[in-house]
């Protein structure tokens with residue numbers, strides 16, 4: 377038993393966190409954020425647990441991590457990459473976003489993008505690299521958010537294992553909640569490494585999907601204007 381397990385009554389820390397989530401009746405799918413259930417300092421300790429399990433995977437892959445100087449630190453690096461980098465949108469709380477009142481009562485189409493996004497598919501943990509465009513039709517009493525915050529919120533949502541269809545829906549839900557606009561459109565176009573690096577090994581295909589809410593659903597000219605501006609070449 378590790379010291380960590382001894383401190384947790386014989387259970388690994390991941391099980392302690394899992395029990396807290398289950399007790400609260402919440403989900404912990406790959407694309408769910410679980411930051412509310414991780415106490416200060418626990419992420420460092422969880423990283424040590426993940427490192428030990430990745431070391432076991434390397435051993436089962438029959439990689440000599442003792443003599444091979446390139447893989448001696450791989451378990452540590454990969455654990456850090458998952459928890460602190462590519463999947464950190466699961467473990468870190470949402471970025472703080474200042475909301476401003478719409479004092480000028482703006483109610484015209486606004487588009488932000490392309491925002492470069494990086495995610496991973498939940499099936500193979502292969503990278504998904506792409507671009508996102510966001511269209512907002514504010515209400516006169518909507519909140520406005522700073523421009524950089526669109527990219528920060530995107531990053532928080534994308535840094536999780538998921539499928540693209542759910543990623544855009546999550547992003548739309550978050551923006552809807554923050555801004556309460558009259559209309560919201562999110563379009564994502566991405567390359568899936570599970571299709572190019574492995575599997576079918578198709579190099580060219582991209583997936584494009586969109587979520588249209590409110591005025592973007594009801595108002596065809598507004599939707600056309602958004603899509604036309606989005607496809608304009610720089």
Ligand SMILES: Nc1nc2c(ncn2[C@@H]2O[C@H](COP(=O)(O)OP(=O)(O)OP(=O)(O)O)[C@@H](O)[C@H]2O)c(=O)[nH]1
Pocket residue numbers: 497498499538539540541568570571574575576
């Ligand atoms: N709809 C959707 N599918 C995705 C996404 N990312 C990966 N996939 C696909 O999800 C499937 C993964 O499940 P399986 O079909 O069981 O995987 P597999 O047997 O390894 O399939 P191949 O990739 O065809 O070798 C693959 O077809 C992937 O291309 C995504 O964002 N959205």
